[in-house]
Amino acid sequence: MLSVLIITKNEELDLPGCLASVAWSDDVHVFDSFSTDRTVEIAREHGAHVHQRAFDSYAAQRNAGLLTVAYRYPWLLILDADERANPEMQRVLAARTAAAPAEVDAFRLRRRDHFLGQWLKHAQTTPFYIRVLRLGRTRFRREVNEVVEVDGSIVDIEDAYFDHYPFSKGLTHWVAKHNSYSSGEAKIVAASAYAGEVSWKKAFFAKDFNDKHAARKAIFYSLPGRPLMRWAYLMFYRRGILDGRAGFVYSTLQAFYEWLIVLKTRELQEAKGSKKQR
Numbered sequence: 001m002l003s004v005l006i007i008t009k010n011e012e013l014d015l016p017g018c019l020a021s022v023a024w025s026d027d028v029h030v031f032d033s034f035s036t037d038r039t040v041e042i043a044r045e046h047g048a049h050v051h052q053r054a055f056d057s058y059a060a061q062r063n064a065g066l067l068t069v070a071y072r073y074p075w076l077l078i079l080d081a082d083e084r085a086n087p088e089m090q091r092v093l094a095a096r097t098a099a100a101p102a103e104v105d106a107f108r109l110r111r112r113d114h115f116l117g118q119w120l121k122h123a124q125t126t127p128f129y130i131r132v133l134r135l136g137r138t139r140f141r142r143e144v145n146e147v148v149e150v151d152g153s154i155v156d157i158e159d160a161y162f163d164h165y166p167f168s169k170g171l172t173h174w175v176a177k178h179n180s181y182s183s184g185e186a187k188i189v190a191a192s193a194y195a196g197e198v199s200w201k202k203a204f205f206a207k208d209f210n211d212k213h214a215a216r217k218a219i220f221y222s223l224p225g226r227p228l229m230r231w232a233y234l235m236f237y238r239r240g241i242l243d244g245r246a247g248f249v250y251s252t253l254q255a256f257y258e259w260l261i262v263l264k265t266r267e268l269q270e271a272k273g274s275k276k277q278r
């Protein structure tokens with residue numbers, strides 16, 4: 001059996017479906033950022049344990065969820081409210097965690113993104129995400145688009161997946177959220193936070209997924225024409241063109257998100273340069 005952690009803030013629309021998808025667990029925890037809608041009420045109606053903490057950053061909120069909650073089981077499944085588990089995933093995870101060697105501290109699961117009524121089978125930056133953690137052996141870092149640091153090894157699970165509905169609240173909500181994300185990413189890039197991570201060797205040969213991902217991201221942020229590159233990567237390298245209209249629109253939205261990061265980074269750098277000249 002696994003414990004479950006769901007991070008929330010005003011998730012009354014998505015939370016019921018998420019909670020229903022993990023009804024197989026008798027240890028579900030909703031870690032809420034003082035929602036002003038019915039999120040907390042819905043969580044309690046479904047029998048989930050509710051904890052609240054003021055939001056300061058994504059990594060800090062997830063780390064607080066790891067460290068301040070008394071879980072019943074040593075393995076934790078982390079989901080967002082717009083994500084869904086399924087019975088087959090539960091059966092696979094129960095077997096894998098029960099048989100996990102001592103050196104394994106996390107499992108990476110396949111995620112299926114849905115858009116315009118279909119699964120985006122191809123147009124994904126990466127289909128795998130670390131979502132099953134051994135408690136006490138993992139932590140999060142980075143304020144935006146946080147990553148997981150794992151003490152031991154990570155195992156990919158090919159035969160289990162969870163579903164993600166990033167547009168469940170509509171396009172306006174997705175754009176607003178990514179407008180916020182782009183501001184955070186721009187601050188990191190403008191501060192040259194990736195400078196020490198640029199390594200072609202790590203980008204292609206690192207054994208740890210997070211090391212490889214960080215190195216590739218550092219290289220990516222050092223290149224010109226990133227919005228177009230992101231669009232081409234999703235459409236042709238990841239074969240998003242095979243997802244039809246949904247793949248084209250999603251790839252274009254991701255390119256727009258990248259463009260916002262570029263523009264905001266430039267704005268911050270120019271503002272910093274103006275202050276130095278004064």
